[in-house]
Amino acid sequence: PDSYSLLILPGDGIGPEVMAEVAKVIDWFQDNRGMSFDVSHDLVGGSAYDEYGTPCADQTLARAQSVDAVLLGAVGGPKYDSLDFSVKPERGLLRLRKEMDLFANLRPAQCFDALADFSSLKREVVAGLDILIVRELTSGVYFGEPRGIHDDNNNPENEGGRVGINTQRYTSGEIRRVARSAFDLARQRGNKVCSMEKANVMESGILWREEVQWVHDNEYPDVELSHMYADNGAMQLVRNPRQFDVIVTDNLFGDVLSDAAAMLTGSLGMLPSASLGAKMANGRPKALYEPVHGSAPDIAGQGKANPIACILSFAMALRYSFDQGDAAAELEGAVERVLADGVRTADLMGPQGGTAVSTSQMGDRIIAAL
Amino acid sequence: PDSYSLLILPGDGIGPEVMAEVAKVIDWFQDNRGMSFDVSHDLVGGSAYDEYGTPCADQTLARAQSVDAVLLGAVGGPKYDSLDFSVKPERGLLRLRKEMDLFANLRPAQCFDALADFSSLKREVVAGLDILIVRELTSGVYFGEPRGIHDDNNNPENEGGRVGINTQRYTSGEIRRVARSAFDLARQRGNKVCSMEKANVMESGILWREEVQWVHDNEYPDVELSHMYADNGAMQLVRNPRQFDVIVTDNLFGDVLSDAAAMLTGSLGMLPSASLGAKMANGRPKALYEPVHGSAPDIAGQGKANPIACILSFAMALRYSFDQGDAAAELEGAVERVLADGVRTADLMGPQGGTAVSTSQMGDRIIAAL
Numbered sequence: 121p122d123s124y125s126l127l128i129l130p131g132d133g134i135g136p137e138v139m140a141e142v143a144k145v146i147d148w149f150q151d152n153r154g155m156s157f158d159v160s161h162d163l164v165g166g167s168a169y170d171e172y173g174t175p176c177a178d179q180t181l182a183r184a185q186s187v188d189a190v191l192l193g194a195v196g197g198p199k200y201d202s203l204d205f206s207v208k209p210e211r212g213l214l215r216l217r218k219e220m221d222l223f224a225n226l227r228p229a230q231c232f233d234a235l236a237d238f239s240s241l242k243r244e245v246v247a248g249l250d251i252l253i254v255r256e257l258t259s260g261v262y263f264g265e266p267r268g269i270h271d272d273n274n275n276p277e278n279e280g281g282r283v284g285i286n287t288q289r290y291t292s293g294e295i296r297r298v299a300r301s302a303f304d305l306a307r308q309r310g311n312k313v314c315s316m317e318k319a320n321v322m323e324s325g326i327l328w329r330e331e332v333q334w335v336h337d338n339e340y341p342d343v344e345l346s347h348m349y350a351d352n353g354a355m356q357l358v359r360n361p362r363q364f365d366v367i368v369t370d371n372l373f374g375d376v377l378s379d380a381a382a383m384l385t386g387s388l389g390m391l392p393s394a395s396l397g398a399k400m401a402n403g404r405p406k407a408l409y410e411p412v413h414g415s416a417p418d419i420a421g422q423g424k425a426n427p428i429a430c431i432l433s434f435a436m437a438l439r440y441s442f443d444q445g446d447a448a449a450e451l452e453g454a455v456e457r458v459l460a461d462g463v464r465t466a467d468l469m470g471p472q473g474g475t476a477v478s479t480s481q482m483g484d485r486i487i488a489a490l
Numbered sequence: 491p492d493s494y495s496l497l498i499l500p501g502d503g504i505g506p507e508v509m510a511e512v513a514k515v516i517d518w519f520q521d522n523r524g525m526s527f528d529v530s531h532d533l534v535g536g537s538a539y540d541e542y543g544t545p546c547a548d549q550t551l552a553r554a555q556s557v558d559a560v561l562l563g564a565v566g567g568p569k570y571d572s573l574d575f576s577v578k579p580e581r582g583l584l585r586l587r588k589e590m591d592l593f594a595n596l597r598p599a600q601c602f603d604a605l606a607d608f609s610s611l612k613r614e615v616v617a618g619l620d621i622l623i624v625r626e627l628t629s630g631v632y633f634g635e636p637r638g639i640h641d642d643n644n645n646p647e648n649e650g651g652r653v654g655i656n657t658q659r660y661t662s663g664e665i666r667r668v669a670r671s672a673f674d675l676a677r678q679r680g681n682k683v684c685s686m687e688k689a690n691v692m693e694s695g696i697l698w699r700e701e702v703q704w705v706h707d708n709e710y711p712d713v714e715l716s717h718m719y720a721d722n723g724a725m726q727l728v729r730n731p732r733q734f735d736v737i738v739t740d741n742l743f744g745d746v747l748s749d750a751a752a753m754l755t756g757s758l759g760m761l762p763s764a765s766l767g768a769k770m771a772n773g774r775p776k777a778l779y780e781p782v783h784g785s786a787p788d789i790a791g792q793g794k795a796n797p798i799a800c801i802l803s804f805a806m807a808l809r810y811s812f813d814q815g816d817a818a819a820e821l822e823g824a825v826e827r828v829l830a831d832g833v834r835t836a837d838l839m840g841p842q843g844g845t846a847v848s849t850s851q852m853g854d855r856i857i858a859a860l
């Protein structure tokens with residue numbers, strides 16, 4: 121059978137709970153679809169700090185670099201709030217993204233029909249919504265140097281005497297490669313890309329716009345390309361999100377805009393993501409899959425968490441890492457049927473009611489639907 | 491009578507049309523409320539470039555510095571798209587903000603009851619919405635150095651050979667002064683401030699959080715303060731915007747988040763803004779007032795534009811520059827009555843119909859309601 125290596129990093133909070141349901145799904149595909157998964161486990165985030173004194177240990181990174189795909193739960197929690205910046209749970213995630221060079225972060229914002237009423241937006245604005253945000257993930261202000269907080273005591277006008285600095289920095293090569301990812305994905309969907317920046321204010325935004333246009337004109341003239349300022353992009357996402365197909369944007373705008381887009385769907389507990397890098401020797405891209413939601417420490421350990429985002433992240437792994445598009449669609453279909461049957465974790469329980477289930481029961485239902 | 495000096499900069503696109511209606515309002519207050527306005531006019535943006543070769547001429551800036559308040563319409567248009575970055579219409583606006591040191595940008599996002607159905611959000615989510623975003627306006631990545639696009643030819647990994655750089659830079663003093671504005675405003679409203687940044691990723695965000703907290707603890711312990719990551723802020727604005735009272739954030743996050751917030755209300759043509767700086771010798775703050783909407787070149791010159799945002803910007807001038815809170819409330823009340831009567835410019839005309847009016851008729855109706 122086809123054999124795939126997976127590293128599972130459950131992380132913190134509800135991470136381990138939702139990942140336990142993914143394990144069931146992996147077993148099912150192994151038993152029923154002739155795939156063979158070589159699964160290993162490790163720690164990341166706060167749990168890694170507790171064990172190793174660092175949110176992403178060197179040996180964890182080395183493992184992540186050597187597998188076909190990493191599945192991550194979530195990181196962070198109030199327990200770690202007072203830690204130094206350099207060892208906070210988030211740094212573990214950022215280290216993996218950066219060192220694996222996972223430059224293209226795919227964040228689908230899809231509105232599930234059975235859940236459209238959960239959105240704070242009107243049903244007619246979001247029903248059928250299906251957009252894909254491609255966020256640059258390894259550069260920009262997240263990683264640019266110089267950065268830090270410094271004394272500025274010689275400046276009598278600076279009450280407080282400190283200065284905080286970060287650097288937004290993009291090379292044309294960094295922009296081109298993520299643009300190519302966006303255009304490739306658009307060709308498999310609605311064939312439309314909207315690129316967002318602040319070229320009216322930032323030179324890095326001008327470069328962004330020019331390089332995306334260059335890739336379009338030279339390599340993807342068949343794809344429809346438009347440009348939008350990111351502030352207008354935020355407005356348009358709220359006003360009429362279905363005007364978009366694929367959105368490509370930088371690391372920081374992508375962080376904010378993809379979260380806004382995720383919330384439009386009304387069901388954050390449903391949304392997966394994929395972070396992809398360059399192709400490895402075996403032809404598969406470096407890859408990390410994780411739900412968009414956070415570690416939700418307030419409900420951790422209570423069986424209340426919704427495992428679907430994490431399960432759909434595994435579906436993305438099937439599609440993008442293992443070229444098993446049919447299996448991915450099979451899993452996504454099972455999730456939709458379970459939802460259509462009214463099966464609901466607490467976060468999905470609305471006025472219309474439904475069958476209340478725990479995290480683990482939701483996993484079982486999905487297996488049954490498969 | 492109290493005498494106030496005003497510089498009117500109509501700008502481009504629909505700017506002159508909407509400003510013509512403000513002129514009627516100014517006349518009304520002069521004739522009926524014992525105020526005396528010393529009004530002068532000048533150009534900014536594309537129209538200034540056409541006339542002076544620069545989007546904000548030195549003499550325009552000098553005038554702006556010397557008056558009690560500047561009223562600005564809007565800048566920009568496709569005619570100027572191909573201009574060099576340094577002389578684009580937006581640079582005129584940015585120059586005024588920076589040189590007048592207008593560090594606190596007040597952007598109310600209010601949902602007018604008569605217009606709540608225009609929102610893409612459900613009525614029950616936005617009805618009665620009344621939040622105030624205080625955006626830092628003179629620093630951050632908009633103005634930080636180094637900045638620019640450079641050759642990077644010696645880097646073989648950089649296909650394209652260029653690099654674009656901008657610098658996010660905040661001093662503690664810059665953060666403290668805008669935080670004070672936010673706390674002062676909160677005391678006149680719901681007494682709650684939420685500060686937004688990305689302290690989990692950016693050191694400038696850590697400094698932001700610490701300095702806002704410092705101002706709170708030392709000077710405004712009576713105001714309720716919370717902190718939120720900006721990506722979560724974008725989500726929460728979509729999910730449940732009424733949880734907020736005053737939001738304080740930096741220049742770039744403020745740009746994106748205030749536009750998202752504006753769109754929540756469903757009536758962009760209604761939203762004013764004020765940009766305030768330090769107090770002048772006469773006790774009044776340096777100030778510039780402008781609508782949140784843009785220059786809308788597609789409808790310019792057709793009498794279709796909604797003048798209300800610009801008129802409400804003048805109401806903000808009455809309140810914040812001239813300490814005429816009663817007159818401001820009188821003007822705002824007149825606008826609400828006209829809306830309640832079903833009077834509608836094209837952008838406000840919904841399925842429920844109403845009395846269709848032109849830009850200038852809307853101005854007349856508001857005068858009549860006064």
Ligand SMILES: CC(C)[C@H](C(=O)O)[C@@H](O)C(=O)O
Binds near residue numbers: 375691721
């Ligand atoms: C946890 C945090 C560092 C991260 C980010 O800012 O990228 C998160 O918000 C995300 O979007 O994956």
Ligand SMILES: CC(C)[C@H](C(=O)O)[C@@H](O)C(=O)O
Binds near residue numbers: 320580583745
């Ligand atoms: C026109 C542009 C430079 C400006 C900005 O980015 O600040 C605008 O979007 C705004 O919010 O006032």
